[in-house]
Amino acid sequence: MLPVLWFWIVAVMIAMYVVLDGFDLGAGIIHLAVAKTDEERRMVLKSIGPVWDGNEVWLLAGGGTLYFAFPALYASSFSGFYLPLMMVLWLLILRGTSVEFRSHIRNAVWRPMWDVIFSLSSALLAIFFGAALGNVVRGVPLNDKGEFFLPLWTNFQPGREPGILDWYTILIGVYAFLVLMQHGALWVAYKTPSPVQDRARNIARPVWYAVAALTVVVTVVSFRLQPKLAESFARWPAGYVFPLLALVSLIGILVFERKQDDLKAFLSSMLFIIGMLTSVVFGVFPMVLPANTDPSLSLTIYNASAPEYGLKVGLWWFTPGVLIAAFYFWFLYRRFAGKVTVEQEGY
């Protein structure tokens, strides 16, 4: 029972990371397109400035929770995905630096340079995170010690000897890029005044159709590639609630976009991402890292979890800790609510 509970706790924390850091990654993706002048770019950055760092903490906190609750999974997946994770680290470093350093100097070389670094690293991170999810769904070649190592690519086929990148994981990477691009565009539209708002809306609208089309493709392909998904939904039909949530929210995005209600469109996008992620998580449950070689070598919540005492005592510090963290977020987002404005920079 405890492993199941911690599995869902970790899943929710990672989902929190994706929907929160997802919008500032998305804002980064569209940064160069929606904001032309320095003033407009400061506006986009300011819409995420006070919160992006806290959003990223969900990755660290989720990672830490994964580490303590499922140490064998952490050990296996982090060493197996060695190269892409290191690249994710480099991208996170570049991105964090660009957000923090850009404002310090105002000239025609410094700021545009950091703008480009910010935007590129955001885009690549979205693709990497998508590809990582694709790898988990596809499965990895685990050995009997629960270890594996994946090169960046082999023949781009999701076969017995896959790489991190194959056509399937690249597809998921592109899908994640578009989903977060839409997510970020809706956030920027909500937080900024015209003309940045108009440009963000103009991006979100066509991207919706691409996301909708790819959602169908990704679903069909994933069910073919990972038979466990179909099994899970056949076994526990209640699980259809997750894809249903995704579907309804996807439609919600379009409806609220049409009504020009940016906040509700953004919140729908949050629910859409949560719906998609929980569908995947539910589909592979109780596996956490499927083996594509011999299914019996897969890591599950049962063979990868920490012993019971640790999981039990963990609830005692986790529950107050996460409530306090939720309170900070409520406070912070309230404090910085509403549209951003920028004044002339005074020196």
Place this chain on the structure above:
Amino acid sequence: MDIALDLHRFHFAFTVTFHYLFVQLTLGLALLIFILKTMALRTGNEHYNQAARFWTKIFAINFALGVVTGIPMEFQFGTNWSRFSKAAGGVIGHTLAMEGLYAFFLESSFLGLLLFGEKILGPVGHWLASLAVWVGSWISAYLIVATNAWMQRPTGYRLGDKGEILLDSWWSLVFNDWAFWQYAHTIVGGVITGAFVMSGVGALYLLLNRHEEFARTFLRLGVTAGVIASILALFPTGDQQGMLVAKYQPATLAAMEAHFKTGEAAPMIILGQPDVEKQKIDNPFLVPGVLSFITSKRWDAEVKGLDAFPQDEWPTNIPLLYYAFHIMVGLGTIFIAVMVLSFIQLRRGRLFDSKPMLWILMLAAPLPYVANTAGWMTAELGRQPWLIYGLMRTAEGSSSSVSSGNTMFTLLGFMGMYTLLLMLGLFMIWRELDHGPGAGVEPAGAPAAADSVARS
């Protein structure tokens, strides 16, 4: 030689050493900024608010570099040390996850408010934000030190049927007595860095005849904090930490002092080069009995030498361990001398006019970085050959699935990237120092900082 293992070790050592350059200043400045904000609130004097704003700008640059270089640390437990993580993640994962929940969320939320929120929070709210950032960074340090302390002196565990490490008492993990003194010593080290940097900047400004009123504030606060912290680093924190090493890691203590042969009235080596092959000290400069006194408070007590331990339990790099320890202690002694002299001059009202003392304070500012690094090297090299003292050897903990070629690739990547970050960071901090305190209302150290936020 096992190059894959050496690369994993150097990978972690390099990234953590670089990360800690920023962490130590964060730990010290967080406290000093909070003190400045408190003085501003109590006196109502805008001068202290301006001083706090200036240091917050530098804090922000430093903190950002600390954050971006800190994320790789958590990842590396899994990427480079997967066998260790699999074995011990169920134990130390508690303190690491608690750091995320109890410290990072606090710091990241309130740093935003400290940087952007002075106008919307008001004086008391802004003071609270500085308190939250200080408390958050110090909680973070505790949980990381507790993690390290468990590796130095594992407690609260039992071994399962197959020899696996099982958490048995969360309480003894989090409140390890090793963690208490190691934490106190670490924190005091951070305050020393903050105090030397602040007084060094004050000294620089006075020598340049710039921002003199601020310079005097920086010197007053920096030297006062510096004299307290420098003394606390020796006694009781350093002293107690040494006693713990003597008690739980006797082989480490012998190696730190290059004490090869067991004997009574063991000397302390002030200078000299250890020759591990011949088991002697070249060019020794000794004070007899001091090592005995430090470890058991008796001048003639017996101290076990390395000969009392099997050679495969000796630390693997005895010369480096020895030098790291001696550099830390030597610099610590210099810090006490510099800060006590400065403090006496400050009390007598002569510090601000004493050119030699100001020069010394300015030039000493980088030294705490060396001392803190040497201190951590002492702890980490001293733990060898163990990854978890007495439980798991370092050679058993690395990721066996990651080849040396891949580790080398990412090591070079980090080295290149961190070189650029260091240059950028120094350049930007230098700009802030050159710009100086006093101008502007909100810190420029944040994106679009001159802007205000409209509440809807």
